[in-house]
Structure formats: C-alpha cells, structure tokens
Amino acid sequence: MHSIISPIICKINNVFIHVSNLEESAKWYSDLLGLPFHKSNVKSPVYNIPLPSETGLTLDDHTFDPDFKLQPSEHVLFNFFVRDIDEAYEFVKSKGIIIVKEIERIGDFAYFNFKDLDGNVLMICNN
Structure with missing residues (x-):
C-alpha cells in the first residue's frame, strides 16, 4: 500500500x-x-x-458580507473538554444557558449539548 x-x-x-x-x-x-x-x-x-x-x-x-444569512447549526459544531462533567453542567446551567441534551454517560465518557446566544449547538465532554 x-x-x-x-x-x-x-x-x-x-x-x-x-x-x-x-x-x-x-x-x-x-x-x-x-x-x-x-x-x-x-x-x-x-x-x-x-x-x-x-x-x-x-x-x-x-x-x-451583506448577503450573509445566519443559520445556526442544530448539530454539534465542536466540543469543549472538561475534567468534571457534572461541575461543568451545573456551571452552564447556573448561567441560564439552554441545555438541549442532558448528560449522557457511556462508560467513562460523558457529554451534554447546549446552545450559544445565536442557537448554535455545542457540546461539553470529558474525553
């Protein structure tokens, strides 16, 4: 090859x-x-x-770019890394940020999704 x-x-x-x-x-x-x-x-x-x-x-x-039309992504664009998913979840929630997927745990891996100010979906995960 x-x-x-x-x-x-x-x-x-x-x-x-x-x-x-x-x-x-x-x-x-x-x-x-x-x-x-x-x-x-x-x-x-x-x-x-x-x-x-x-x-x-x-x-x-x-x-x-006057012709640009913002279309927020409903799909995860990328993720931010955290060591403690529960601490991060409480932090994000305390800021009044919209959570669109609650914490999902798959073995040692865990993540949740949230929206930014424009409605773009982002993820926070521990791996």
Whole structure:
C-alpha cells in the first residue's frame, strides 16, 4: 500500500462560529470559558477568542458580507473538554444557558449539548 503525501497538516487550526452580535457573543464566550473580556479588543468582523491552546476559536459577524444569512447549526459544531462533567453542567446551567441534551454517560465518557446566544449547538465532554 502506498502512502499518500498531503500538503495538509493533520491539525484543526481554527474553528469559526457565525454570530449575529460580535460584542455580545465575545462577552458570552469569554464568560463561559473564564477568560478576561475587554470590549476594546472586539473589532468587527471577527474576534479571536484568546484560547491557551493550539486550536483557535473565531467569532465572525460577517459585517462586510451583506448577503450573509445566519443559520445556526442544530448539530454539534465542536466540543469543549472538561475534567468534571457534572461541575461543568451545573456551571452552564447556573448561567441560564439552554441545555438541549442532558448528560449522557457511556462508560467513562460523558457529554451534554447546549446552545450559544445565536442557537448554535455545542457540546461539553470529558474525553
């Protein structure tokens, strides 16, 4: 069997989330992730959440694309990792965030799904 050489690096570099209000979403995601929020750093059309990881998270309000129509994803876009699923669930719930799937446990693996401000479905899981 021959190996195929690809110029594409096997790494997710950045995740984009389409939002309707960049400032509100930047504040919401910063609060969810326990990151400092500085309104002065939010400049349309995109805001890069300052994550301390290799994969980036960018919010995009499409200011310069007047034909763009936001269509929130009803399917999970990606997941955030947690060590304690129950603690994370209570934290998210305490913020009044809409939970769309209660904690599901499959052996040692557990997850739940929730919606962001625009209705995009996201997941939190422990693996």
